[in-house]
Amino acid sequence: MIYWDLFFGFLRVGCFAFGGAYGAIPLIREVALSYGWLDDEAISYMIAVSESTPGPIMINLATYVGSSQAGLWGAVLATLAVVLPSFLIILLVMAVLKTLFQNSRIQAVVRGLKPCVVGIILATGVSMTVSSCLGQEGSPDLRACLITAVLAAVMIGFRQLRGSRLSPILLILLSAVLGLAAYGGGIP
Structure with missing residues (x-):
């Protein structure tokens, strides 16, 4: 049944989404x-939309997938499932917070997980960049590569000139404008 699949599929995501x-x-x-x-193409589009809309990406993606597969109740179940593990963990952590984080083993686990999380995020970014530039048919999408290069140059240049990071909101807006120009009829 689709409702069980949505619930347990996104419960698994919620449980292991470090x-x-x-x-x-x-x-x-x-x-x-x-x-x-x-499919891969729809996932890439939904990631872009989820990053551009208010709210956490994971919840936005779960809600979209649930809604597209089973309507309102599918969206509710997928969203609940992806949030439930974090909610329960936060409740547990709050109950034992003072003693838990004083334990040196727990501190070691948290310190050990940080590089893993950075590696997962970096691998995801590289994978999305490569798949975006290669296109779905295997032929290079030069517009996607150009947009990626422009955004990287703007971000690096801003940091070099100003000594601070460019706001993610400005990067999202710039990428939206570049996307409209490249794919919305502005650039052939």
């Missing part, structure tokens, strides 16, 4: 592909 939304993207991709809910 590092937040960007760390969860490979898990969401795996679940969506294994059940046949979305």
Whole structure:
């Protein structure tokens, strides 16, 4: 039954999504592909839309997939399932917070997980960049490569000139403008 599949598929994502939304993207991709809910191209589009809309990416993706597969109740179940593990863990952590983080073993686990999370996020970004530039048919999408290069240059240049990071909101807006120019009829 689709409701059980949505619930347990996104419960699995919620249970193993260390590092937040960007760390969860490979898990969401795996679940969506294994059940046949979305293909790679649709997942890439939904990641872009989820990053551009308010709210956590993981919840936005779960809600979209649930809605596209089973309507309102599918969206509710997928969203509940992806949030439930974090909610329960936070409740547990709050109950034992003072003693838990004083334990040196727990501190060691948390310190050990940080590089793993950075690696997962980096691998996801590189994978998305490569698949975006290669295109779905295997032929290079030069517009996507150009947009990626422009955004990287702007981000690096801003940091070099100003000594601070460019706001992610400005990068999203710039990427939207570049996307409209490149794919919306502005650039052939």
